[in-house]
Amino acid sequence: MTYLKFSGVLCALIPFILAAGQESNSPDSTGRDDAIKVFIDCFHCDMNFIRQEIPYVNYVRDVKEAQLYILETRENTGSGGSKYTYTFVGQEDFAGKNDTLYYSSRPDDSRDYQRIWRTQMMKMGMMPYVALTPLYDEVLIQPTESIGHDEVVDMWNNWVFELEAEPEFDGQDSYKELSLRSSVSAMKVTNDWKTEIDFDHRYTRTKYTYDDTLYTNDVSYQGLDVLIVKSLGEHWSVGIRTDAASSTFTNTKFSLDVLPSIEYNVFPYSKSTRRQLRFLYGIGNSFNKYIDTTIYDQIRENLWQQQLQVAYQVQEKWGSINVSLEGSNYFHDFSKNRLEFGGHVSIRILKGLSLRIWGGVARINDQLSLAKAELTEADILLQLQELETSYNVGGQVGITYTFGSIYNNIVNPRFGNGRRWF
Numbered sequence: 281m282t283y284l285k286f287s288g289v290l291c292a293l294i295p296f297i298l299a300a301g302q303e304s305n306s307p308d309s310t311g312r313d314d315a316i317k318v319f320i321d322c323f324h325c326d327m328n329f330i331r332q333e334i335p336y337v338n339y340v341r342d343v344k345e346a347q348l349y350i351l352e353t354r355e356n357t358g359s360g361g362s363k364y365t366y367t368f369v370g371q372e373d374f375a376g377k378n379d380t381l382y383y384s385s386r387p388d389d390s391r392d393y394q395r396i397w398r399t400q401m402m403k404m405g406m407m408p409y410v411a412l413t414p415l416y417d418e419v420l421i422q423p424t425e426s427i428g429h430d431e432v433v434d435m436w437n438n439w440v441f442e443l444e445a446e447p448e449f450d451g452q453d454s455y456k457e458l459s460l461r462s463s464v465s466a467m468k469v470t471n472d473w474k475t476e477i478d479f480d481h482r483y484t485r486t487k488y489t490y491d492d493t494l495y496t497n498d499v500s501y502q503g504l505d506v507l508i509v510k511s512l513g514e515h516w517s518v519g520i521r522t523d524a525a526s527s528t529f530t531n532t533k534f535s536l537d538v539l540p541s542i543e544y545n546v547f548p549y550s551k552s553t554r555r556q557l558r559f560l561y562g563i564g565n566s567f568n569k570y571i572d573t574t575i576y577d578q579i580r581e582n583l584w585q586q587q588l589q590v591a592y593q594v595q596e597k598w599g600s601i602n603v604s605l606e607g608s609n610y611f612h613d614f615s616k617n618r619l620e621f622g623g624h625v626s627i628r629i630l631k632g633l634s635l636r637i638w639g640g641v642a643r644i645n646d647q648l649s650l651a652k653a654e655l656t657e658a659d660i661l662l663q664l665q666e667l668e669t670s671y672n673v674g675g676q677v678g679i680t681y682t683f684g685s686i687y688n689n690i691v692n693p694r695f696g697n698g699r700r701w702f
């Protein structure tokens with residue numbers, strides 16, 4: 281009897297459920313029936329803020345439903361800030377009406393300031409499309425106060441410096457770990473030259489108690505990386521990378537790699553926010569002095585090596601691809617080589633269906649610094665020293681399917697976002 285009563289109630293509710301479903305596929309009742317349908321493709325955007333600041337369009341969840349597709353891409357600038365590129369692509373009635381805008385943030389800009397101006401660039405780019413809809417009279421454009429036209433004098437000559445320190449502590453009854461990390465970097469980027477200098481220091485002390493015995497282990501790393509690149513037009517670049525390092529993990533007392541390189545980009549560098557296909561080749565010298573004798577009975581050696589890297593990046597309406605293939609070997613023994621492939625792919629397969637793949641795989645045959653001495657149990661369990669391996673692999677696959685109303689205009693922050701309360 282209970283089952284029959286429940287079925288009867290469910291049948292009575294079906295018309296209302298169907299009516300709600302039909303209503304969900306129309307814009308909210310705020311007079312936006314004729315508003316342009318927009319799909320925004322961006323990373324780490326505050327969509328709630330965007331919806332509040334730009335209420336005169338309809339936000340849709342699928343790119344195929346949109347009349348305007350907006351793609352935001354980001355690159356790091358020489359000052360330590362970010363350069364955002366906004367690509368506006370018209371669809372349906374606006375097909376062929378495209379535009380591109382740019383915004384550069386400073387390294388000291390707050391997140392809120394960046395959020396405001398990222399949204400402002402979207403507003404500006406939307407205006408030519410909104411002006412062709414009946415909602416043009418809902419938008420008022422007002423100028424800000426005029427700014428001065430004084431010439432900018434840069435006392436730092438385009439150099440940007442960064443200091444960083446990160447102490448970290450973790451403790452339990454039988455386990456304690458103290459980590460110290462500090463870094464110093466200097467960067468100068470112009471259209472013709474790119475110079476990067478990075479020093480990184482890491483130290484970790486681990487203490488653990490086993491069978492009433494206290495064990496203490498230390499791991500340290502110091503590294504200095506210098507990169508100098510000269511631009512040779514829209515497709516070619518030449519440069520040199522120098523890496524000096526010391527690491528107890530890799531049994532390296534001191535190493536110095538000097539690698540002159542040349543790079544060719546099939547696509548112009550000015551289009552790098554949308555697509556890149558880069559071929560990078562380097563050949564140089566590697567000097568290594570080890571802490572303990574290696575498994576090849578070496579305490580120091582001077583070797584020549586070469587590297588080749590192919591990197592492909594593209595970001596379009598259908599998704600994005602960012603993959604790279606890198607190979608290297610030593611000239612004294614070609615069997616001492618390494619081959620790595622990795623990246624991430626995001627593809628919109630069908631309406632509401634997206635596939636995401638992250639991963640990497642490496643074939644490793646060049647661990648020349650492995651210590652000959654037998655590793656202790658602590659070295660292995662706590663990963664205090666590099667272990668011999670012939671490969672490394674990791675990955676993740678994700679699939680998402682979303683259905684229901686194609687519109688997503690409403691902002692409601694009550695009780696947090698979804699299942700999260702913060």
